[in-house]
Amino acid sequence: MTSTVVVLDAAHPAGVLADPAVPLVRIDDQGLTRGDGVFETMRAVDGSVQKFEAHHQRLSASARLAQLPVPSARDVRGAVELALAHAAPGGDGGLGAEHAVKVVISRGTPEDGPWSWIAVSPVPETTFRQRREGVTAVLLPRGHAPAQDAGYPWLLPGAKTLSYAINMAALRHARSLGADEAVFTTDGRRVLEGATSSVVCARVRAGRRTLLTPEPSHGILPGTTQAKIFDAARRDGWELGYGPLYPADLMAADAVWLVSSVRLAVPVRRLDHQPLPVDPDLTRLVTNWVSQA
Numbered sequence: 001m002t003s004t005v006v007v008l009d010a011a012h013p014a015g016v017l018a019d020p021a022v023p024l025v026r027i028d029d030q031g032l033t034r035g036d037g038v039f040e041t042m043r044a045v046d047g048s049v050q051k052f053e054a055h056h057q058r059l060s061a062s063a064r065l066a067q068l069p070v071p072s073a074r075d076v077r078g079a080v081e082l083a084l085a086h087a088a089p090g091g092d093g094g095l096g097a098e099h100a101v102k103v104v105i106s107r108g109t110p111e112d113g114p115w116s117w118i119a120v121s122p123v124p125e126t127t128f129r130q131r132r133e134g135v136t137a138v139l140l141p142r143g144h145a146p147a148q149d150a151g152y153p154w155l156l157p158g159a160k161t162l163s164y165a166i167n168m169a170a171l172r173h174a175r176s177l178g179a180d181e182a183v184f185t186t187d188g189r190r191v192l193e194g195a196t197s198s199v200v201c202a203r204v205r206a207g208r209r210t211l212l213t214p215e216p217s218h219g220i221l222p223g224t225t226q227a228k229i230f231d232a233a234r235r236d237g238w239e240l241g242y243g244p245l246y247p248a249d250l251m252a253a254d255a256v257w258l259v260s261s262v263r264l265a266v267p268v269r270r271l272d273h274q275p276l277p278v279d280p281d282l283t284r285l286v287t288n289w290v291s292q293a
């Protein structure tokens with residue numbers, strides 16, 4: 001993968017381009033050894049990053065919970081623009097030149113302390129294929145309801161931390177079952193979120209158009225893509241609903257998507273090996289809402 005990297009540290013608070021041939025991360029960096037850090041992944045189109053304020057706000061909330069310093073919005077935006085200006089050509093899935101922009105704040109080494117970096121890479125063809133063809137998913141329980149963690153700040157509820165080993169293990173497990181994606185549920189079978197995405201579904205009945213998503217405050221990551229889709233849907237006259245959602249609700253929906261900043265809205269065409277309806281017109285509508293600046 002061709003990444004362009006900008007580092008923000010004490011010596012370069014506004015960011016400096018890093019030489020990709022020079023090692024960047026120390027072996028005792030706690031972001032690496034403990035997953036102790038927070039991050040955001042954003043989408044850029046034709047060199048312009050989307051939903052920047054929402055991402056910086058969530059990065060700040062995650063950093064606050066983890067007691068990490070967060071670079072100012074101005075510094076992060078400047079560093080992102082610097083990285084994008086030097087990036088390899090973006091991926092082309094028919095919606096412009098697209099890059100994934102990852103912002104990381106790591107605890108750093110015990111000696112040097114926290115630091116940040118921005119890595120920009122072209123959106124890969126697999127993402128564009130998933131947008132076109134959809135994915136298959138399985139429901140995987142994650143034990144207790146994460147809402148139970150809400151009162152314990154040391155469990156970092158709702159923070160987007162670097163500790164994604166569980167999410168990646170869930171994806172590997174899904175793939176061992178022949179599916180592309182994992183959707184977490186509680187023990188009580190309430191639908192939570194995808195391993196790296198939010199769940200949104202549509203119900204179109206008797207002239208009523210409704211979008212539904214699991215309640216964002218119930219211990220899942222509050223998705224910036226889901227929020228943008230809901231804002232646009234509200235303006236277009238759709239009704240909006242926030243969980244609780246159960247597998248039967250997804251099975252009975254007229255369309256189900258996994259949504260996130262870079263993938264946009266990917267239709268789920270099978271859930272637990274049962275076919276789900278895919279509606280290309282609805283997917284186009286939701287993609288239009290979310291792909292615009």
Ligand code: PLP
Pocket residue numbers: 041193194195196197198221222223224225226259260261262
């Ligand atoms: N939920 C999880 C666990 C995620 O990792 C992500 C994105 O990476 C999302 C939801 C969607 O977030 P966003 O739409 O802000 O990209």
